[in-house]
Amino acid sequence: MSPNADFVWSAPADAEFRACPRLFWFQRLAPVGREPRERTTLVLRSLRSRRDWADDTVRNAIRWILDTLRKNGAPPAEETALQLLGKRLQKDFTDSGEGLYWDDPAKIVGLLEHEYDERDVSDEEWQEVFEHALVGLSHFYSSTLPELRQFPSAAWLDAGAGVCEIEGVRIAAQIGAAFRQGDDIIIFKWDTKSRGADDINSAALFAAQHEISAPNKIVVRERRLDINEATETRFSTDTFAAAKTALLAKAKELTALRDAPEKSFALSKSDEPCSTCRFVRICPKFNSPESAS
Numbered sequence: 001m002s003p004n005a006d007f008v009w010s011a012p013a014d015a016e017f018r019a020c021p022r023l024f025w026f027q028r029l030a031p032v033g034r035e036p037r038e039r040t041t042l043v044l045r046s047l048r049s050r051r052d053w054a055d056d057t058v059r060n061a062i063r064w065i066l067d068t069l070r071k072n073g074a075p076p077a078e079e080t081a082l083q084l085l086g087k088r089l090q091k092d093f094t095d096s097g098e099g100l101y102w103d104d105p106a107k108i109v110g111l112l113e114h115e116y117d118e119r120d121v122s123d124e125e126w127q128e129v130f131e132h133a134l135v136g137l138s139h140f141y142s143s144t145l146p147e148l149r150q151f152p153s154a155a156w157l158d159a160g161a162g163v164c165e166i167e168g169v170r171i172a173a174q175i176g177a178a179f180r181q182g183d184d185i186i187i188f189k190w191d192t193k194s195r196g197a198d199d200i201n202s203a204a205l206f207a208a209q210h211e212i213s214a215p216n217k218i219v220v221r222e223r224r225l226d227i228n229e230a231t232e233t234r235f236s237t238d239t240f241a242a243a244k245t246a247l248l249a250k251a252k253e254l255t256a257l258r259d260a261p262e263k264s265f266a267l268s269k270s271d272e273p274c275s276t277c278r279f280v281r282i283c284p285k286f287n288s289p290e291s292a293s
Contacts, residue, residue: 009251020268136225173206215240
């Protein structure tokens with residue numbers, strides 16, 4: 001069996017491929033294990049930029065808030081959630097700064113800016129990241145949470161990360177919360193940055209397959225928590241079909257490459273992706289004669 005037989009297409013994976021095919025290979029397909037390069041790949045793969053780390057930590061906090069709401073009938077107090085988020089951010093920041101992620105990258109957060117400390121980040125910029133996360137969670141409490149609490153408990157559907165399989169390819173989706181309202185399925189998504197159409201479309205595709213809903217009954221409500229603005233996408237049969245066709249084409253393209261050798265994945269001709277790449281330490285563009293090709 002192929003070592004990458006379980007490859008799953010996702011909007012972030014596709015963005016990596018479009019930015020730099022070799023980045024995509026390192027992040028999604030490269031072997032990891034005990035050999036020195038494989039071990040280094042594993043650790044570097046786990047690194048997150050400071051903004052992505054803040055976004056992920058806010059989403060984890062929101063998941064805990066919603067779990068508490070569904071279990072107890074009420075969410076934790078906003079002040080409590082903000083205090084816990086601040087403590088989590090500080091612990092992750094400290095552990096990463098000490099390089100502890102090299103010992104256990106699966107459990108300890110590693111930040112890109114700590115691994116590559118030559119990419120100077122000022123104290124003020126780090127403080128902005130902390131504030132960005134706390135403001136995002138506060139916006140969730142003031143805007144999205146009241147919306148979610150309007151739905152009765154019987155209307156809640158399973159949410160979170162999911163995978164749907166269509167025409168032999170697997171497509172990942174991320175759903176914050178989902179509800180059945182009459183014949184409609186209402187999907188809520190939130191983030192502290194824009195994720196793009198592929199992210200919305202994959203969520204709708206997942207809902208249509210797993211909740212057995214007609215495409216024109218799917219509504220996606222997305223909120224940018226950093227600026228506290230919301231948008232709503234209601235699919236028609238035609239727009240859903242177009243979104244499905246586009247996603248399948250991208251997913252099939254990348255799935256077909258899952259067993260290709262490393263050199264099949266071109267190095268970016270531009271240095272722009274390299275400025276934020278986690279794999280510079282092992283990338284042949286910077287570490288071998290291939291960089292001249």
